[in-house]
Amino acid sequence: MPATELEKEFSGARALAHVEKMVALGPRPSGTPALEETRKLIEAELRAAGWTAERQEFTDPTPRGPVKFANIVARFGGAGPGEPRVIFGGHYDTKIFDAVRFVGANDGGSSAGALLELARVLARRPALAQRIEIVFFDGEEAVDAFTATDGLYGSRHYGRVLRESGRARQFRFGIIWDMIGDRDLTVTLPSDSPSALTRGLFEAAEALGVRGKWGFLPGPALDDHVPLNQAGIPTIDIIDFDYAPWHTAGDTLDKISAESMETVGRVTLHYLATRAKELE
């Protein structure tokens, strides 16, 4: 299948169906049985699409005591002839609230659902899929508020392992998805995004006729791309932070759309196709 056609395989409807299943599990904060159910769902879908799914488990102190976290690291067809050169990531946990029933359709749901659809699509190009590592991050959300030790638990752990093992050097770039389901899609890239990735994604958006939906945040963002950049891997955070129900009980399925996830999925795959030659 030519690279240019791969993007057309990405189905927002399929991504949304994954999100619906996760939201049906209720609030999914780190360390809860509902997040364990989410993990089982993610692992089953990955394996059905031909990927291996390994848990990267660790326990970290949090403002509410120690929590056991688990990233899910997916590789295509196990240890193939080529090692991964690109990281795709996003978080699958939802923020913990005491007084609010927060199900995170967009924040935590959309990234995980779209990454599962990405895995299905990439499996159609095995040589390319072997060059991709897909990571579902646990503990993106801060228990209280973002500090050096609260929030980004999963990506900080993953980035540290990459650095300490020397594996960070094998990766050319990374792409994070976060809150990509808003019906009214307005991608707001952090202002300090790596320039080559930014340029390439804007060109891909232009090619697909959706450049108008892509712009910048007024400043940087603290998200799962930060620990990867700190590990020396240029990584961009594709996020729509212009989302009124953010961290409220209103972040529900009716606020997100298949179309928005499809737009982000296809633009990202279009960009990936432009770099496929150097990866395969």
Ligand SMILES: [Zn+2]
């Ligand atoms: Zn959040």
